[in-house]
Structures are given as C-alpha cells and as structure tokens.
Amino acid sequence: MEDVAREAGVSRALVSLVMRDSPKVSPAKRSAVLESAAALGYSPNRLASRLASYRTNTLGVLFLDLHNPVFADIYDGIADGLAGSGNQVMVAVGSADPGTELEAVRSFVDLRVDGVILAGYTGSPEDLAAALRGTPAVVITRELEVDGVDSVLCDDFRSGALAVEHLHGLGHRRIAHVDISEWLPYTARREGYLWAMRQFGLEPLLVHSDMTERGGRAAMNNFLASGAAVPTAVFAHNDLTAIGIMEALASHGLAVPDDVAVVGCDNIEVAASPLIGLTSIDQHAGELGRLAAGAMLKRLAGGPGPAVARKLEPALLVRRSTGPGAAP
Amino acid sequence: MEDVAREAGVSRALVSLVMRDSPKVSPAKRSAVLESAAALGYSPNRLASRLASYRTNTLGVLFLDLHNPVFADIYDGIADGLAGSGNQVMVAVGSADPGTELEAVRSFVDLRVDGVILAGYTGSPEDLAAALRGTPAVVITRELEVDGVDSVLCDDFRSGALAVEHLHGLGHRRIAHVDISEWLPYTARREGYLWAMRQFGLEPLLVHSDMTERGGRAAMNNFLASGAAVPTAVFAHNDLTAIGIMEALASHGLAVPDDVAVVGCDNIEVAASPLIGLTSIDQHAGELGRLAAGAMLKRLAGGPGPAVARKLEPALLVRRSTGPGAAP
DNA sequence: GTGAAAGCGCTAACAT
DNA sequence: ATGTTAGCGCTTTCAC
Numbered sequence: 279m280e281d282v283a284r285e286a287g288v289s290r291a292l293v294s295l296v297m298r299d300s301p302k303v304s305p306a307k308r309s310a311v312l313e314s315a316a317a318l319g320y321s322p323n324r325l326a327s328r329l330a331s332y333r334t335n336t337l338g339v340l341f342l343d344l345h346n347p348v349f350a351d352i353y354d355g356i357a358d359g360l361a362g363s364g365n366q367v368m369v370a371v372g373s374a375d376p377g378t379e380l381e382a383v384r385s386f387v388d389l390r391v392d393g394v395i396l397a398g399y400t401g402s403p404e405d406l407a408a409a410l411r412g413t414p415a416v417v418i419t420r421e422l423e424v425d426g427v428d429s430v431l432c433d434d435f436r437s438g439a440l441a442v443e444h445l446h447g448l449g450h451r452r453i454a455h456v457d458i459s460e461w462l463p464y465t466a467r468r469e470g471y472l473w474a475m476r477q478f479g480l481e482p483l484l485v486h487s488d489m490t491e492r493g494g495r496a497a498m499n500n501f502l503a504s505g506a507a508v509p510t511a512v513f514a515h516n517d518l519t520a521i522g523i524m525e526a527l528a529s530h531g532l533a534v535p536d537d538v539a540v541v542g543c544d545n546i547e548v549a550a551s552p553l554i555g556l557t558s559i560d561q562h563a564g565e566l567g568r569l570a571a572g573a574m575l576k577r578l579a580g581g582p583g584p585a586v587a588r589k590l591e592p593a594l595l596v597r598r599s600t601g602p603g604a605a606p
Numbered sequence: 607m608e609d610v611a612r613e614a615g616v617s618r619a620l621v622s623l624v625m626r627d628s629p630k631v632s633p634a635k636r637s638a639v640l641e642s643a644a645a646l647g648y649s650p651n652r653l654a655s656r657l658a659s660y661r662t663n664t665l666g667v668l669f670l671d672l673h674n675p676v677f678a679d680i681y682d683g684i685a686d687g688l689a690g691s692g693n694q695v696m697v698a699v700g701s702a703d704p705g706t707e708l709e710a711v712r713s714f715v716d717l718r719v720d721g722v723i724l725a726g727y728t729g730s731p732e733d734l735a736a737a738l739r740g741t742p743a744v745v746i747t748r749e750l751e752v753d754g755v756d757s758v759l760c761d762d763f764r765s766g767a768l769a770v771e772h773l774h775g776l777g778h779r780r781i782a783h784v785d786i787s788e789w790l791p792y793t794a795r796r797e798g799y800l801w802a803m804r805q806f807g808l809e810p811l812l813v814h815s816d817m818t819e820r821g822g823r824a825a826m827n828n829f830l831a832s833g834a835a836v837p838t839a840v841f842a843h844n845d846l847t848a849i850g851i852m853e854a855l856a857s858h859g860l861a862v863p864d865d866v867a868v869v870g871c872d873n874i875e876v877a878a879s880p881l882i883g884l885t886s887i888d889q890h891a892g893e894l895g896r897l898a899a900g901a902m903l904k905r906l907a908g909g910p911g912p913a914v915a916r917k918l919e920p921a922l923l924v925r926r927s928t929g930p931g932a933a934p
Numbered sequence: 935g936t937g938a939a940a941g942c943g944c945t946a947a948c949a950t
Numbered sequence: 951a952t953g954t955t956a957g958c959g960c961t962t963t964c965a966c
Contacts, residue, residue, distance in 0.1 A: 279943065289953045294945060304951065319739070324716040325662075326943035329653045329958050344681050345875075350672035353699060366713060369697035371681060385694060388652040411647070491875065525880050547673075547819065552853050554881055607959065617937045622961060630935070654959035657942050 279322070285314035297322050328390060336366045337574060338386030340379060342398030344371050345490070346518055348544045348563045352397045352418060355567020363575055365392070376401060383409040393574045397567075400462055403427075414577045416570045419561075420464065421587050428573045429587040432561040437592040438470025440559055441513040441541045444594055446478050450539060454483040454509040456497050456519055467515060467543065483509060487519055494522025502530050510538060511600070517542035517549045517558055524556070524599065539600040545593075555598030562590050607650070613642035625650050656718060664694045665902060666714030668707060670726030672699055673818070674846055676872045676891045680725045680746060683895020691903055693720070704729055711737040721902045725895075728790055731755075742905045744898045747889075748792065749915050756901045757915040760889040765920040766798025768887055769841040769869045772922055774806050778867060782811040782837040784825050784847055795843060795871065811837060815847055822850025830858050838866060839928070845870035845877045845886055852884070852927065867928040873921075883926030890918050 283290045288307055295303050296311040315321075328334045339356060341349045353369075360367065368391060372379040380401055386394050393414040399406060399422075406415070407424045414426050421429040438455075445453050455471045458464060468484070475482045485501060487493040494514060502508065514520035520542030527538055534540055542549055545560035569588055577583075611618045616635055623631050624639040643649075656662045667684060669677045681697075688695065696719060700707040708729055714722050715738060722743040727734060727750075734743070735752045742754050749757040766783075773781050783799045786792060796812070803810045813829060815821040822842060830836065842848035848870030855866050862868055870877055873888035897916055905911075 290943095291945080291954080292952060295952090298945090302951065307951085321712070321716060321739070323657075323718065323943050324713075325653055325657045325718055326958090327945070329651075329657055329960090330943080330945040332945090332958080344672070344678035345675060347673060347675065353672050357699070357701075367698070369699065370695070371685070371697065373685075384649070385652075388649055390651065390653055411649070491879070521876075521879065521881065528880050548849075548876060551819070551849065552856050553849065618959095619937065619961080620935080623935095626961090632935070635935085651959050654942090655961070657944085658959080658961040660942080660961095 279320065281318055282311065282315050282320050285318060286310040294322075332390075334390050334392055335364055336368055336389075336391045338368050338370065338383075338389075338391040338394045340370050340372055340382050340386070340394065340396045340399070342372045342379070342400070343489075346516070346544075347546045347548065348516070348561070349397055351546070351563035352567040352570075355564040355569075356395060356397075356571045357567075358564075359568035359571025360575070363571075365575075372398070380405055380409050387411055387413050392578055395570050395574060397570075400464075402463075412582075414574065414582070416573045416577070418566050418570050421589070423585055425584060426577070426582050427585055428570075428577060429585065430566050430570045430573055430590075431587070432566065432590045432592050434464070434466030434592075435470035435473070437543055437559045437561070438467040438472075438513070439474040440470075440592060440594050441543070442471055442474035442478070442480075444557070444596070444600065445511040445513065445539060445541060446474075446480070448511075448539065448600060450511040451480055452483070452507070452509040453480065453511045453513060454485060454501075456485050456487050456494060456512060456514045456523060458487065458489050458515050460486055464515075471513060487515070487522075489516055489519060491518045491522040491525075494519035495526045496522070498523045498526035499529075502526065502532075508532070508538065511541070512538060513541045513543075515543060517544045517546045517556060520556055520558070520599075521548070521554060524554070534599050535601055541600055545595055550595075550597070555601070557597045557600040558595050560593040560595055562593070565590065607648065609646055610639065610643050610648045613646060614638045622650075660718075662718050662720055663692055664696055664717075664719045666696050666698065666711075666717075666719040666722045668698050668700055668710050668714075668722065668724045668727070670700045670707070670728070671817075674844070674872075675874045675876065676844070676889070677725055679874070679891035680895040680898075683892040683897075684723060684725075684899045685895075686892075687896040687899025688903070691899075693903075700726070708733055708737050715739055715741050720906055723898050723902060725898075728792075730791075740910075742902065742910075744901045744905070746894050746898050749917075751913055753912055754905070754910050755913055756898075756905060757913065758894050758898045758901055758918075759915070760894065760918045760920050762792070762794030762920075763798035763801070765871055765887045765889070766795040766800075766841070767802040768798075768920060768922050769871070770799055770802035770806070770808075772885070772924070772928065773839040773841065773867060773869060774802075774808075776839075776867065776928060778839040779808055780811070780835070780837040781808065781839045781841060782813060782829075784813050784815050784822060784840060784842045784851060786815065786817050786843050788814055792843075799841060815843070817844055817847060819846045819850040819853075822847035823854045824850070826851045826854035827857075830854065830860075836860070836866065839869070840866060841869045841871075843871060845872045845874045845884060848884055848886070848927075849876070849882060852882070862927050863929055869928055871920075873923055878923075878925070883929070885925045885928040886923050888921040888923055890921070893918065 549556040
C-alpha cells in the first residue's frame, strides 16, 4: 500500500479511500491509484482492514449437514436474500458431534463476522448465547428465546398434525412415525403427530432414527424384521428418512402406497421426482433462507433487541406415495 | 488480553503463549491465565492473531454447486483428510456465473487463507493463477497446469469410454450422450464417449444439458418431442442428469432399461437406491476429497513447486437401469 | 520462563 | 480533497 501510494504520488490514506471506492476522491487521483495498484499487483489485506474497521461485511452460515438437499435450498434463499447487500457469506458445516456446531460458531465469532445464520442448531440456547458473545444471529428451523437471536421456521407442530390428518382422511388408522433421536431439541413434529393421533383416538407408534436415508431404511428394516404388525401408513421426520423407508418397503416386497403409504417432510427436489413420488410437507426452505437473510439485515441495521420469531405455515403436497389406491 | 494478563498477574506475551497452548509455559501460570480468561470471558481475536502471525491455519474450499450431492461426499473426504491437522475449513459456494468463482477465490486470498481447494472450477488457468497470487491450491475433478496448483481427479476420458463399453457389451448400438454445455472445460468424458463410439464403429449422438436433474429431464423431453429415433441407451454426464432423463422416459411411458438403458456418472448415494437403481460410474468423490486434503497438507509443508496431478481409475457399478432385460 | 518494544497492514479521526 | 497521527489486538524478536 505504501508502494502504491508512492507510485501514484499520493498518501496511503488516499489509497485506502480509493480501495473502498469512497466518493470523496477526485477521478484523476482515483485512476492514478488504480493504475499503480494494478501495476504493482496490489490488493488490500482484508484481515488488516477488518481489524482496523470493526466491520467485516461477512456473515457466517452454519449448516448441520450437507447431505440433506434441503440445506442447498436454504443456502439459495440466503444468497438471494443477501444479494446486493454487500455482505459476503462464509459457510461452515457442522456434524453429528454436538460440540462441532458450537466450535464453528465460536470460530465465526473469533473471526468477527457481523452475524451468524444457523441452518439447524441442536445445542442449548445458553451454549449458543455464550458462544455468540453478543454477535447477532438467526436460527432457521427452530425457535430460540435468546436476546439478539431471531428465529425463522416452519410450524413443525402443524406439519406433524397435517401428515396425520391427511393419512386419516385417506382411511388410515395404523399410522407410525419415524422420528429423530429422542434427545434432539426438535420435538414439535412428533408432538403434532401425537396430538393429532390423540384427536382421532388412534394409538401412536413411534420409532427413532437419525434423519438420514440409511437411517430410515434401517429403522424400517428393523421394524419389519421384528414381526410386529405393519402399519398402513408412515410419517417420516424428513424426506430423506421417508425415501429410506420406501426402499426398505420395496426390498420387502411391500407396495407403496397400497401396502404402506408414506409421507415425508421438507419437500426436497427428489421427492417430486416421478421415480419417487413422495408425498411431502413443504417447509418452504428457500423462503426460510430468504427470510433469515432479511431478518439478519434488519438486525444488523437495527441493533440489539429481543428475539423475533417468524413462523411459516407448512404445505402438504400429495403425490403417489399416498395417492389413489392407498386406502387400506 | 491486557486485562487477562493483569488479572492473572502475568505479561501479555504469556497470555498469548497460553492461548496457543505453547509448551514453554509453567502449568501453574497456564491455569492461572486460563482461569482469568474464563472469568473475564476473553477469547482471542483471530483477525489480529492472523494479521500478526502470517498464518491462518485455514483452508478455503470452493464448491461449484451445493445441490449436487457429490459435493457433500467430497466435503466429507476433505474434512476427513484434514482431521487432526489443526486446519480449519472455510467454505464458499460458486454459482453458474463464471465470475463468482474467481470472486470467491480472490476473497479467500484477501483473507489470507493458507490454501484453496476448488471442488470444480470452470474458468481459465490464467485467471485462477492471477486470483491466487501464489496461494497454494488443489483442484478437484480437473487437471490444471499451473505452478503451485495440484490436481486430483478421476479419469474422465476412461469414464466415458467405460460407459460405452458397458452398453456396447449389452448389445446397444444407438448410444446417446447427454453432455454439459459445450463451452465448459470439462470435455474428457465426452471425448471418452466419442473415442469409444468410434472404436466400435458407432455413430455418436450428442445432446447438451446443464448438469442438473431438471436439465436432464428437459433435454430428454425435447429429444422425445423432436420425433427423432430414440436411442436404446443414454450415457449422462452425471447422475443428476441421468435421473432427470429417467424421469422424462417414465413420463413418456418408456421403460428403463427395456426401452432405454441409462448410465450416469458420480455414483451419488441416491443412484444406489433401489427406487432408482441407476448404473453409474463411481468417481470416488470421498477419496478425491481425502486426496485433495492430503495434497494440500503436503504442499503447505513442502513449499512451492510444479503442479502434481493424481488421477484415479473410475469404477462401473451396474444396477437396474442397465440390468438384465436391457438387451435391445 | 518472562517482560518490553516494535510491528502486521489497514482505517479513522482530525487537521489542512 | 488530501495528508497526519493514532491506534485495531495480537505475535515476535530480543534481552532479562
């Protein structure tokens, strides 16, 4: 920078201004600076500028899992919602390990990102608040009551109820739910399922799995091997699990939807594929990402304040997996 | 940091050493520092430490597309290969826009990451070299001749040839290839296909698409609507495209593999699903990620030098989409 | 093992 | 509009 300034015959401060295209610099000097910068192959060290300016114009986005395509949809929404705001996105990927996500958040905070967007967070509100140290955050898919942390989600309780209502309407009475791990803080879908089952006077049947295709397959295989009476319908926590369930059913010679109807959740792209035809409950992933970006921008502009939550209404999309012929 | 030092009754330098758990500090002082750091809620500003130390212990990873699950496999491989190396990963996502990936690389470089891993890069070698400014890089899925930039890939030419050989062996003679855009630098699969077709004295049939499920569907729909003679087999550039093709065939009442056999590339998880049963050519995505991480670690340790390329042998996985009954 | 001093490369008042 | 002067929070010699 020193060199560029000398080469262009100006001061370092002027170079700094040009690099951030400030309007308060004469066109002549500007082009002179730009020219010698190009000649010297200079580009500003952003670490230094961030350190000095206290502003990084960078948002950290944490994904729980790259394998679930719903996160790609969320990413697109975030990118769309941030477009033109001058903010950069830094992505981190969590993992099954519960400590990893907090580690990633801490890392974002140590890097002084302006805000953190969490697409899925499985830890406690207290741990998150501690890791954030006041950095604004938006959590997608979960409602957290932490100051400065907004929530954007789809009504999970309603999603669970919607699935049961749909299946009940088709005549199903033995409706199972393949859920996630018991200890995860995502309980609303299960509760919606349980609530609706009770409303209809039906006996709930809960099986736990791990949110993956493989997990869904294993859960259903285990169940079928157990010799227990097979339900006529299954509601899975997400589409990946639902697809795994369909695979297990197929490998046991059970037809979908005639023997067993299946409902998933998320409405990932492949669910709509004619090869799969999975009835699913759309969580509006793209819209959630867009809203999260909007909420973050608003908070960045508006300063601290109490948590704001935005909850979307889920939408049932009926496809072949609960289609005609599904009546038991 | 000042405060922590005072609180613990030591100098700032000592705090710095403790924070980087240097071995040259007495256990007593160490715990004293750690304690007061916890009490004061202190955590080091990594921007400052990076600026001062010239080492970020961070690698930038650029993905071309989050929607293709093959990148999740690559990510897992990278994370696995980097585990225990003390390096952090920063992810950025490119997009269709050719400028975006270079922008992301420049951003990584301005942030002074120690190295960049590109999972898919569609630009020119010169542009990449310019954007990197000497930062070490590893490109996955492509061979680039740039100093300091290593390549890790699967033999694409062989993949294309393998697909044709497999289909020819099944008795197919009218074998089409649904390719990517003509201007993209990924031409080897196509060339392998063309070479093998020539070897067998067959007439090639090329259609271009965009690497997505939707694109594959559209390409096949267009083709079927055109009234041209339908090939008995199709080799798609990747699995996503292949699945789209299968969807289009299904919606036109054509059976796979009896009317048309389909071969994909990548061997993504869903290809193996019994619901899809797509014959695919495994590119060893996880292994590519692991190798890329290893190459990066090696380069970080070994300094600059000429480009090194590592090429893996693809593996054909035969499934239902070219299974028995496929003979035309 | 510990402390003092000199930067890392930039931004942000302030004065001109 | 442009130059000057201090830092940002940490790491790093280098003496003690």
